[in-house]
Structure formats: structure tokens, C-alpha cells
Amino acid sequence: xxxxxxxxxxxxxxxxxxxxxxxxxxxxxxxxxxxxxxxxxxxxxxxxxxxxxxxxxxxxxxxxxxxxxxxxxxxxxxxxxxxxxxxxxxxxxxxxxxxxxxxxxxxxxxxxxxxxxxxxxxxxxxxxxxxxxxxxxxxxxxxxxxxxxxxxxxxxxxxxxxxxxxxxxxxxxxxxxxxxxxxxxxxxxxxxxxxxxxxxxxxxxxxxxxxxxxxxxxxxxxxxxxxxxxxxxxxxxxxxxxxxxxxxxxxxxxxxxxxxxxxxxxxxxxxxxxxxxxxxxxxxxxxxxxxxxxxxxxxxxxxxxxxxxxxxxxxxxxxxxx
Ligand code: AHM
Ligand code: MG
Numbered sequence: 631x632x633x634x635x636x637x638x639x640x641x642x643x644x645x646x647x648x649x650x651x652x653x654x655x656x657x658x659x660x661x662x663x664x665x666x667x668x669x670x671x672x673x674x675x676x677x678x679x680x681x682x683x684x685x686x687x688x689x690x691x692x693x694x695x696x697x698x699x700x701x702x703x704x705x706x707x708x709x710x711x712x713x714x715x716x717x718x719x720x721x722x723x724x725x726x727x728x729x730x731x732x733x734x735x736x737x738x739x740x741x742x743x744x745x746x747x748x749x750x751x752x753x754x755x756x757x758x759x760x761x762x763x764x765x766x767x768x769x770x771x772x773x774x775x776x777x778x779x780x781x782x783x784x785x786x787x788x789x790x791x792x793x794x795x796x797x798x799x800x801x802x803x804x805x806x807x808x809x810x811x812x813x814x815x816x817x818x819x820x821x822x823x824x825x826x827x828x829x830x831x832x833x834x835x836x837x838x839x840x841x842x843x844x845x846x847x848x849x850x851x852x853x854x855x856x857x858x859x860x861x862x863x864x865x866x867x868x869x870x871x872x873x874x875x876x877x878x879x880x881x882x883x884x885x886x887x888x889x890x891x892x893x894x895x896x897x898x899x900x901x902x903x904x905x906x907x908x909x910x911x912x913x914x915x916x917x918x919x920x921x922x923x924x925x926x927x928x929x930x931x932x933x934x935x936x937x938x939x940x941x942x943x944x945x946x947x948x949x950x951x952x
Pocket of ligand 2: 733735
């Protein structure tokens with residue numbers, strides 16, 4: 631079985647990009663180890679502080695963020711990093727070719743209950759002459775990502791990766807400490823009858839989204855003509871992993887709970903990298919009215935409405951919004 635680094639050397643002709651992805655993998659092994667220890671290492675619970683989005687940070691949010699920040703900053707290939715847990719981008723090495731954006735621990739409400747969480751990452755080329763602390767350098771649409779992926783910490787630790795040429799999965803063999811190639815050119819089935827949405831927010835959605843969900847709940851006798859199943863893990867990494875494995879649709883739509891937050895998920899380090907993976911696997915990604923990866927970002931912590939997964943189902947949601 632092919633080790634991640636060997637795979638990268640065979641599939642990628644840029645040594646600096648290989649270094650960045652390899653370093654992400656090394657650090658995520660460390661995060662996986664911390665998660666395995668859990669309470670034994672005293673890492674559960676709140677860090678008793680808030681991040682820039684006003685969310686209460688968990689100890690592991692802070693630990694995972696520091697591990698990624700420190701290890702990437704030490705790499706000559708990295709010009710700067712941006713993170714969910716950092717208010718501003720952080721400059722690393724002035725000659726580095728890449729900017730790395732990440733959500734260090736996605737689904738953090740799952741940490742304390744020992745349920746799946748993940749790390750999401752997006753890699754952009756650093757614009758010529760840009761500085762790693764310069765927010766404008768990062769504000770590139772998702773379709774300019776050089777690579778994207780996530781590491782899922784579940785019963786096994788799995789990295790899902792794309793460098794723009796298909797989606798590949800690697801499982802961490804903890805006996806040898808290496809990510810090994812398991813699946814190549816992963817494809818998402820075009821049709822599905824499995825959806826994932828936080829139903830408790832229904833009354834806050836746009837009428838079009840409420841109508842779509844009302845109709846799918848009507849099952850085989852309703853306008854959509856099939857009986858749907860529902861799943862909600864409360865960790866985007868887990869939902870997207872399920873969809874990349876067996877199809878489905880994931881929605882975290884616009885809602886009017888808080889006018890400052892049009893949707894919960896962040897464009898640059900959640901929606902864009904997941905969109906690149908999904909589209910590379912033949913799925914579709916949309917806000918319900920426009921392509922996520924075509925959006926010109928206005929800020930690194932910008933939020934966005936997310937509808938992604940099996941292509942035919944995403945198109946149905948878009949039709950409700952036309
Ligand atoms: P986080 O990055 O602060 O963990 O928040 C993102 C997570 C997603 O992984 C998940 O899809 C969503 O928030 C769950 O939200 P909810 O609390 O509405 O279930
Ligand atoms: Mg997140």
C-alpha cells in the first residue's frame with residue numbers, strides 16, 4: 631500500500647506543495663493522538679475563552695490550532711496561515727509559495743461526547759509580492775484552490791485529499807504511523823434520498839428552503855416522489871465523508887436567526903475546501919442560488935449558505951430557489 635508521501639511524489643510535481651500536505655498529515659497524526667487520549671490528557675472541556683466569531687473555544691480547538699500553526703510556520707513553503715481560531719492571518723515565511731487556511735477542529739461540540747470531529751484545510755498560491763499577514767492575499771475564490779482536504783478523526787483516522795485531479799482517501803495505520811492510500815478517484819452517486827440538515831432551524835430558513843424540506847418529508851407520495859432518510863452528526867467533516875462514501879445532500883442554509891451570520895459555515899476554510907473535494911468527486915456545491923467556489927470572498931471569516939452533495943439533489947434545491 632502506498633504511503634501518502636510516496637503517493638504525492640508520484641502525483642504532484644511541486645516539491646513545496648508536497649511538503650505542505652505532508653506537514654498537515656504529520657500534524658493531524660498528532661491531533662489524532664491527542665483525541666485518542668481524550669480525558670487522560672486533560673484536553674476535554676472549555677478553554678474558557680472566545681474566538682473571533684464569538685464562539686466559546688474548547689481546549690482542543692486551541693491545542694489543534696497551535697499544533698497546526700506552529701508546524702506550518704516552521705515550513706519554508708508556507709507564506710502564511712489563516713484559521714477559524716485566529717482573528718487575523720499569520721505571516722510565516724516570506725518566500726513561501728503557499729497560504730494555508732484551516733478549521734483546526736471542525737465539529738467541536740462533539741469533542742466532549744467522544745463523537746467524530748475533523749480538520750479541514752485549503753491551500754492557495756501566495757500572490758506574488760504578498761505578505762502572509764495581508765488578508766487581501768487570501769481573498770481568492772474557491773476555484774483557485776491548489777489543493778484541499780480534511781482529516782476525519784473517527785473509529786479510524788482518514789485523510790481525504792484533492793490536488794485538482796480527483797479525490798483520494800488515506801487511512802492512518804497507527805501501527806506504523808503512516809497514512810496509506812485506500813481509495814482512488816472517489817465518485818459521489820448523482821442521485822440520493824439521504825439528507826442532512828439541522829431541522830431545529832426550520833422556522834428561520836427562507837420560504838424556498840422550507841418548501842423543499844416540507845416536500846422531501848412527504849416521501850414517495852410527495853412532489854419529490856421518494857422516501858428520504860435523514861442523518862445529522864453535527865460535524866461537517868463527518869457529513870461530507872458520508873456523502874463522499876455513499877451519496878447524500880448536506881445543507882446548512884441561510885437563516886435569519888442573526889443578520890450578522892447569513893448561514894453558519896465559513897466560506898474560506900469550510901465551504902470552499904469541501905466544495906473542491908465534492909466537485910472533484912462529481913458532486914455539486916451551491917449556496918442554493920450560486921456556485922460556492924465562484925464567490926469572491928470579502929473576508930477570511932465570511933459565512934455562507936451551503937448546499938452540497940449528489941449533483942441531481944443539489945439541482946433540485948436550486949430549482950426551488952429560482
Ligand atoms: P465549528 O467549526 O465551530 O465546529 O462549527 C461548524 C459545525 C459543522 O461541522 C456542523 O455542520 C455544524 O457546525 C453543526 O451545527 P449545529 O450546531 O447547528 O448542529
Ligand atoms: Mg468548523
